[in-house]
Amino acid sequence: MSYRIAGGTGEWEIVVGLEVHAQVTTASKLFSGASTAFGGEPNTHVALLDAGLPGMLPVLNARAVEQAVTTGLGLDAQINLLSTFERKNYFYPDLPLGYQISQYQEPIVGRGALLLDLPDGGTKSVGITRLHLEADAGKSLHDRLADETLIDLNRCGVALMEIVSEPEIASPEEAVLYMRKLRTILRYLGTCDGDMEKGNLRCDANVSVRRVGERTLGTRCEIKNLNSMRFVARAIDHEARRQVDLIEAGGAVVQETRLFDSERGETRSMRSKEEAHDYRYFPDPDLLPVQLTQDYVDRLKASLPELPDTKRLRFMADYGLSAQDADALVAERATADYFEVTAKGRDAKLAANWVLNDLFGQLAASGRTIEQSPVAPAQLGALLDLIAEGTISGKIARDVFAAMAVDGGDPAAIVEAKGLRQVSDTSALEPIVDRLIEDNPAQVESCRKNPKAIGWFTGQVMKATGGKANPQLVGRLLAAKLPRAE
Ligand code: ADP
Ligand code: MG
Secondary structure (H helix, E strand, C coil): CCCCEEECCEEEEEEEEEEEEEECCCCECCCCCCECCCCCCCCCCCCCCCCCCCCCCCCCCHHHHHHHHHHHHHCCCCECCEECCEEEECCCCCCCCCEEEECCCCCCECCEEEEEECCCCCEEEEEEEEEEEEECCCEEECCCCCCCCEEECCCCCCEEEEEEECCCECCHHHHHHHHHHHHHHHHHHCCCCCCCCCCCEEEEEEEEEEECCCCCCCCCEEEEEECCHHHHHHHHHHHHHHHHHHHHCCCCCCCEEEEEECCCCEEEEEEECCCHHHHCCEECCCCCCEECCHHHHHHHHHCCCCCHHHHHHHHHHHHCCCHHHHHHHHCCHHHHHHHHHHHCCCCHHHHHHHHHHHHHHHHHHHCCCHHHCCCCHHHHHHHHHHHHHCCCCHHHHHHHHHHHHHHCCCHHHHHHHCCCCCECCHHHHHHHHHHHHHHCHHHHHHHHHCHHHHHHHHHHHHHHCCCCECHHHHHHHHHHHCCCCC
8 A cells, every 4th residue: 555645845655663552351460360340430440469559469360471472373473481571660640559560671472473454455464573461550530520630540450462563554544454453363362352442452653754765764753542443543644744744844853752632633742752761671570580381382372263364365265255355254253253154055255245235234223243133144044045046036135134133033934924935937927927018018119129128027027026026037038028129
């Protein structure tokens, strides 16, 4: 995807690296037994450790380690058998310990890659630099009281994975594709639910610009805490234009941390960029290094589900689907599973169309997820069978589907109950055709001049049969009985 910013002095390209924070799906926190459940009363999911009380010791949550390694494997990444936790020291009211427990020198996961599925059907690989585990901070609530700030520590200590990309993302659109793909993989793996509205997936975008053809990277700014796909795209786009304008006006970009103001659609300076040494990182003396065995990693690898990239290629090869249809179907595991049950032993392209158009349309209109679909995949499959057998036409099938979407139910039973069975019987259709021809000489005449005039007769037969006439049979009867245009 080529993306260029036209400035007054020439063309510019942008360079983006993303740091994504993904909340690890675990029942308890990274170093304490407190619950990670969302939406609890403030300060009810807080262990003494999370509150920073002296004398408490952290105990590493084995499940969080397993989830991080699984995620690394899903990103085709190097798993580091030895990793360490360090203290990242800074003061903030929602960080009672006075430091964040994070990984720095030796993260649990090293280099990997993520494949973007481009709109033209192609792909682009973006390097993953690292993935490390860290504890989240609490939340400062500024808007509950007029002139006081409240602190909720429920989130404090919840396990996060920070997933850092190489500066290889070249447009706001690619940044969104990256976020979407990462979210899909995390959800397939079950290691993060990807819920951006709850803040369970959010990202910092590092943005710089350079003149087209320039090889060295420009000075970057980091935009913090983008919590929706739309904001990711808008913030990057705005920030890149700001930098181009600044440089073209003779200024220079200052490396800093910026905030995205979604109401104004612009980024604002927050603080000058802190360097790693400002945080006085050092290994946390309360925690032993994490030592994994290759056997442990191999076992997790063996239990990985089929991932979206593999599934996408398989859907294209086995079912003959286009890259676009395959992308749409594999984006959610539940959708891919639904499709496969529907398509098995049937016309797969037809099944894909029904899932992507009819089912998705129905779900969007009723505000349901695919898991809540009133039509089970086996029932949609049975509906496709009725079309394939000629029991109903594709058009009538839409009416049957609409009925199934209201009350569920078996399509064959709905067809019988509503008398929707297709009329494929010549002896039933022929008299209707004959009568129409007899009663409408003028229309018959126009068929002599215009081959399209036959459509009027088709419409009339459909009307007379309530849409149930077999369209192929009607076409054959009319072709045999009506005069042809010269
Ligand atoms: P930190 O933000 O903690 O200083 P890094 O220096 O490792 O960490 O960079 C973090 C992110 O910034 C990475 O995603 C990296 O790809 C991205 N990045 C680094 N340099 C640039 C640049 N010049 N332009 C855009 N992104 C960059
Ligand atoms: Mg950073």
